Amino acid sequence: MIRARLGDWALALVVPLLLLVGYDLWARGAGDFFFPPLSVIGGNFADDWLFERVPTDLLPSLGRMLAGYAIAVVLGVAAGMLLGSLRTLATALDPVLQFLRALPPPALIPVSLLVFGAGDSAKVFLIALGALWPVLLNTVDGVRGVDQTAMDMARSYRIPTSARLLRVVLPAALPRIFAGARTALSIAIILMVVSELVGASNGVGHTVQLAQRGFNIPEMWAGTLLLGLVGFAFNALFVAVERRVLRWHHGSTGRGGAPTVRRSRLRRERPRPALTPTRTAVVLESADAGPATPDGRVPDARRP
Amino acid sequence: MTTWPRIGAALAAAALLVSGCGSDSDSGGSAGGGGGDEGPVTLRVADTNGAPLYFLQYGIQQGFFEDAGVTLEATASSGGATVIPQLVSGDLDIAGSNVVSVMIASSQGLPLKMVAAGTSTSEEPEQDFSALMVAGDSPITDIGQLDGQKVAVNTLRNINDIVLGHMLEDAGLSYDSVDLVEIPFPDMPAAIESGDVAAGVLIEPFITVAEKQGMKIIGRPYSDLKPGLQIGTYVMTEQFVNENADAVAAFQEGVQATADAIAEDPEAFRKALPDLGDISPELAEQVRINLWKGETDKESLQLVQELMVEYGLLEDEVDLDELVVG
Incomplete structure (x- = not known):
C-alpha cells in the first residue's frame, strides 16, 4: 500500500519537474527579458516570500480572502437552507438571484470603490460576492435533494424544526455544499488577486502588479508562482477537510458523486440494530455527519 | 449626480477609439495632396489616452507628420509601463510613456531610447x-x-x-x-x-x-x-533607432512641428479638441493645455531621476546621455 502510494507521489512529481526543467533550459537559451531563468525567479522568490513579505503582503491578502470566503459560505449555506426549504420564496427570488449571479464581480470594482472606499472592506465585499453563488445554489439544490422519506419520518416523530434542519437536512445536503464551497474557494482566490489590482496598497496581487510596472520581471514571476502555490495549497487543504467531514458519505456511497442518503441509511441500519432502540435514533444517527461507518471505505482515487 | 462626468469620460474614451481611426484616414486623404507621394514610412505609435494622444492626433490632422515624411498610426493606451512590452515585442514602433517608467525599464536592462519629449507641464x-x-x-x-x-x-x-x-x-x-x-x-x-x-x-x-x-x-x-517639468516621452527600441535613422528623424520633425504649432497657437489646438477626443466643447474651453517641447528636457529628467534614487525607485542613476537621443 505505502509503496504504491509513494509511487503515485513520484509519478505526480515527474511532469511538474519536467516542465520546470524544460522552462529553465529554454529561458537560459532564449535570454528573453520577460522570461528569466528559473534560478533568477527562485532567488527572487526566496528574497520576497521567505519570509520578508509574508506579514506585509501575503497575510493581508489571505486575511481578506478568508474573510470574504467565510462570509460567502456562512451566508450561502444559511440562505440556501432557507430557499431550499421554502419553494415559494425560491421561485420568487430566482430571477433576482440569477441576475446577481450573472454579474461578473470584477465589473463591480468601481462600485465597490465608491461604496466601500479603497480599504479592505471593498475587497472583502468583492470576494464574498463572487464566492457566494456556488455555495448558495449548491445548498439550495442539496436541500431540495434531501430524501423525502427521511423528512416525512422526522416530521411524523415531531422532531423540532431546528434539529430537523441541523441533523437531517444539513448533513444530507453537505456533499453538495462542499462541492459548491470548493468552486467558491478557487473563485475567492482569483478575486483576491483581482481585487488588489485596483486601489490596493498591499497584497500579493498588488506586489505582482507593482513588479510588472517596475519592470522587475523576476519578482513578478515570483509573485505569480506564489499565487499558484497558494491556490494549490488551499485546494489540497480543502480536499483533506472534505474527506474528513464527508467520510461517511464517501464510505457509504462508494463514489464521490451525488448524495444518496437513502442508501447510506439502509446500509447502516443493518450492522447495529441492537444499539438503536427506536427508529428515530437511526434516522438521526445516520444523517449525522459525525462518527461514521469506517467500513467499506473507498480509496481516494475515485474522488473527482 | 457625481457619476455623470465619469460616464462622460468613459464615452469620450470610447469615442476616442472611433474618432482615432476616423482622423487617421482623413489625414491619409489630405496627405495625397500634401506631398507624401513616395509612400512615407508608416510607424505604429500608442500613447496615453487623453492629452498625450490628442497631441499626436493634432499633428496627424494638421499634416505635420505627413510633411515630415512619416505616416503615423496612433492608438490609445493606458500609458506608463503597459506599452513598453508591446514596444519591445515589436507590436509598436514608438511608445508614448512617462519618464519614470522608461528610466526604470532602462535601468532594468531594456534597450530603450527616448527620441522626443511627450507632454510637459506649463511654465505657468x-x-x-x-x-x-x-x-x-x-x-x-x-x-x-x-x-x-x-x-x-x-x-x-x-x-x-x-x-x-x-x-x-x-x-x-x-x-x-x-x-x-x-x-x-x-x-x-x-x-x-x-x-x-x-x-x-x-x-x-x-x-x-x-x-x-x-x-x-x-x-x-x-x-x-520645476515649471515646465517634462512628464511624457516617446521611446523606441535601440535596435529600431539604429536601423531606421530616417524614420526616427522624420518622427522627431513631426513632433517638433506639432509642438511648435501648439505653442504658437494654443487656442487652435483647444478648438480642435472636441474633434480629436470628442470631449465636450465646454470642457475643451476650460481644460489646461499641456506644454510640448519637441526635444527631451534633460534637466527635468535629471531632477526626477534624483528623486527616484532617493525614494528607492532606482538603484543607480541611468546614463541620460545614453538613453536620450532626441
Missing part, C-alpha cells in the same frame, strides 16, 4: 495640468497639514507620488509621512469627497471636473518640482 503654475486637491469643505489648506493622512495617487511608484514626495519634503515632512493609496483618476474625486482620502493628486481633465464639484486645489505637484 496656474496652468499646471496636475493638482493636489482636497474636498470643498476640508480644513486643509496646505500640504504640510497632511501628515499621517491618506493621499490618493493614480499609480504608486511613479511620477505622481515622486513629485508629491518632493512637495512633502519642501513642507518639512517626508515621502512616507503620508499614507499613499492607489485610486484611478476617475474615482478620485468621489474618494476625496467622501473623506476616504484626505487629498489626491489629479490631472486634467479630472481637475476641471472636480473643481466644478467644489473641490479645492492646494498645490501644483509638477510645477512645484
